Amino acid sequence: MYQYDQYDQAMVDARVDEFRGQVLRRLSGELTEDQFKPLRLKNGLYLQLHAYMLRVAIPYGTLNGRQMRLLGDIADKYDRGYGHFTTRQNIQYNWIKLDDTPDILAELATVEMHAIQTSGNCIRNISSDHMAGAAADELVDPRPYAELLRQWSTFHPEFDYLPRKFKIAVIASDTDRAAMRLHDIGIQIVKNDAGEIGAKFHVGGGMGRTPMIGPMIREFVPALQMVSYAEACLRVYNRYGRRDNKYKARIKILVHEIGADEYRRQVEEEFAHILTLGLEPPQAEFDRIAAFFADPGLESGVLDKVDRSDPDFALWLDQNTAPHKQPGYAVVVISLKPTGGIPGDATADQIRLMAELSTAYSLDELRVTHTQNIVLPHVKKADLYTVWQKLDAAGLGSANLDLISDIIACPGLDYCSLANARSIPLAQKISQRFADMDRQRDLGELKLKISGCINACGHHHAGHIGILGVDKRGIENFQLSFGGSEAADTSLADITGPGFSEDGVVDALEKATNVYLAQRAEGERFLDTYRRIGMAPFKEAIYG
Amino acid sequence: MGETLLRYREDAVTGAPVLSLEDFLASDPMSNGAAAVRITPGEDARALLPHLGRIALIEVTFPAYTDGRGYSSARILREQGYTGELRASGDVLIDQLSHMCRCGFDAFAPAKPIAAGAAAKAVATWPEVYQKTVDGRSPIWAKRHGL
Structure with a gap:
């Protein structure tokens, strides 16, 4: 998976310093709550009914064992021993003290994590297919495209005060596991008739009080113009999205009111202009990013068989695992929906156990699903029984994926x-x-x-x-x-x-x-x- | 009012009266000297494009800092080659200065004055930038590949 270089790290570190200063100004009384609110929201810090809630970004839902372990430690150290995984593939802590938040962000920065743009009227964390890189049915891994967009959208100076929040999803298979068309921008990576890779853009989907399915705005944007096209989509929205009524401010309302054809026309006009500016990262940058995702370390010639003799295990196997593109491997979905439990909640111990399992059995990778479960994407079939036993012993063995209790x-x-x-x-x-x-x-x-x-x-x-x-x-x-x-x-x-x-x-x-x-x-x-x-x-x- | 002008340019401030967009577009294009014009969030910055050569100051108003349309106006003007003063006025807070600079603003008339020292520090918040905009800064992706 992606690893920060000195530039990425410098950006996150600068953010921690900035926020530490802002919290100090708040605690000293220099900033009022009204003045502080928009600043804390840029760092995912909400004031809820009983306490502050901190939402930590998990870009496209992918994380490694070290990151997961820290999420568990933070739950113990700064919260009440648990965390809540969200429908945006993030994690929220519900009982946070304001004066702890700079330290929490500093700890997150040590494992290449942050809470940047997890709230506010800006481009939020980019979501993706939780089976990316493992699914047998994907065209390519969508995450390099998501990472390219993550960097483009991070501290984007023009789009920090949009009419309303803005959510982007990127997938690369016909099976949509990310609710792609219910996003402000839903991108499917596709191949055109000439065999070239590009992006199909849907714009103006969303849920909220006026749910809409995003219409297709462009069939094919060449991969090396994706950032420019996204920039055009956002600029039209920033300029013409409604600002008179918070409930009509999402891009879906703009696209609906002026119509998909007129929105498309305006975007194309802006796109033609933006292409002249040379804003697009080069192929070499895409290749650099893609290399991080290319090979997680999958082995060939692995035993492609599972011993189903334990009936309880067999039930879990049938319900909670999915085919992997590599023979001998399976995708495991860990249900966070035990009977009578709180959907998406996991205790610090459970989070650390999942971290350990990912390191030992899943090439050090985990995913958060938008259905509030956790995925171990690369588990050898020969290890499935062991993994299940450990999960079951920790209350994580519910065999209910996609059933009525997977709420x-x-x-x-x-x-x-x-x-x-x-x-x-x-x-x-x-x-x-x-x-x-x-x-x-x-x-x-x-x-x-x-x-x-x-x-x-x-x-x-x-x-x-x-x-x-x-x-x-x-x-x-x-x-x-x-x-x-x-x-x-x-x-x-x-x-x-x-x-x-x-x-x-x-x-x-x-x-x-x-x-x-x-x-x-x-x-x-x-x-x-x-x-x-x-x-x-x-x-x-x-x-x- | 009590506004204090923060300005990051060497040339002298224009003495021309600041016209509304409507008045500017109705004014005589042959009149002497460079003009100054003010645009509000709902006005189309592109209406100024045919006239950029005779404008010395464009003031972009921010009635509320949460209304981000002025950021797009600024970039559009700079992208089309406008080199005169681009001033953000109104509800301009210290935490927005850095992004505003990245979008091409080079002068600020905040409704509540901002100390020059604090402003300079705020403008320098980000050691690196991910996007290529109109401020001439080299984005991270260009540095990575020696572009």
Whole structure:
């Protein structure tokens, strides 16, 4: 994976120094909270309901064992012994003291990590496919492109005060594992008819209160013009995105209001101008970056067989591993969704164990998934049983990937000052209601996503089943929706009707799964059945 | 007001009255001397492109520091070869000076005065830069490859 050189390190170190100065000015009273707020937000430091929350960037969700180990140590030293992995492939600490933050950032800088641009109206951490470099179906590894964009977007002087936050995802396979079209810019690395590599740009997707699927804006941008094209996309947005209303300020609203064709025309005009400026890093720079990702150390001639004699292991193997491009290896997904647990949370000990496992069994690499799980991307099949035993002993052996208990949930009203409802207790109740694993497997792939407010951090619009918590005259109320998808067949979920109490929504959800079980055709997932038979039978069961 | 001008150029400040964009575009292009013009966040900097040769000062206003449109205006003007004074005025805070310089501003008229020493330090915040802009600094990718 990518390693800093002296330039990258100098930038992160300068940032730590700058922020240390800003915190001192705040603690001495020289800065008021109002003046400090925009500065701390540039470093991922939020003031939540009970304490400061620090969001640490994990660029394109990739990290090594040393970095993961430090994340565990920080959880122990500065938080309450745990961390929360997010839908943006980052980690958040929820109980941070302001005066500790410069030291935390300084410790992060020792392992090439930071909290730069993890909040604020700027270009956020670039996300990517958590199976990059391992997936059997990828065209190329998307991460060198993501890293090129990371450097371009870091402290970009023109785009630090955009109308609203800006999220970019880069993938390189037709199977979309990163919700690419639900990003402000979604890039798919593709090959054109001439066999050249380039970038297909989707612009104007997003969730939030007005969910939209990003339209395709350019079929093919040559790889060596990708930065210039992104610059053009951003400049048009910075100049013409709405600033009169925070809720209409995302780029999706601009693209929707002027139309994809007009937006494309403006971008092309700007792009033609920008190409004359020579802003694009050269091929040699791309090659330098790509070399870090080229060979993680995969061996050939490795035993391509797994002993399935332990039935519990076999269940986990079938549910939580995926094919690797290299024979003899598998991709392991560690579920952070135990029954009754908090989705995405891991204790310091669990984080350190995952770090150790990555070093011992996964070529020192881990990934964070946008579904709030952790991936060991390069595990030899011969080591899978050992890895599973160690995970299971640490409470990390849940064999529920993509099942109903593999829930995405935002932090909700337990932590977040924007939330209207508590997402975590609901997620816990649902996973307890469906605790029977045979039942979960019978229900099959079922992506359940919960947001505690309309901002949709829990991706409820894109859930096969989505739940949105709202505040109804002071009482938490949960709206249910069906039919969303964040995969290559991206779709937005439909609301069933009036909302429910916390227990009521669990009952309604259970009724909906019963409709599915009764009506499904051979091989259909919940989503497929819903798409085929429509809302009416579900509605009847839920409200009838 | 109480504004103090921070200026990073050698030439003298123009004495020309600062016109709104509308007034400037309506003024006589044959009149003597270089002009000064003010553009607000919603105005298109490209409207000035045919006239850059006779402008000595362009003031870009920031009614709120969170409105970043002026950064694009500045870069566009510099990218098209404007060499006169480019002044950021209004809600300009010390923490924005460095990015503003990178976008081509070379003068600042902050609503709340900024001490010159502190400003110089803020402008020098970043030892290196990742992007090529209009400030002439060599980006990291160029240094890496000896370009």
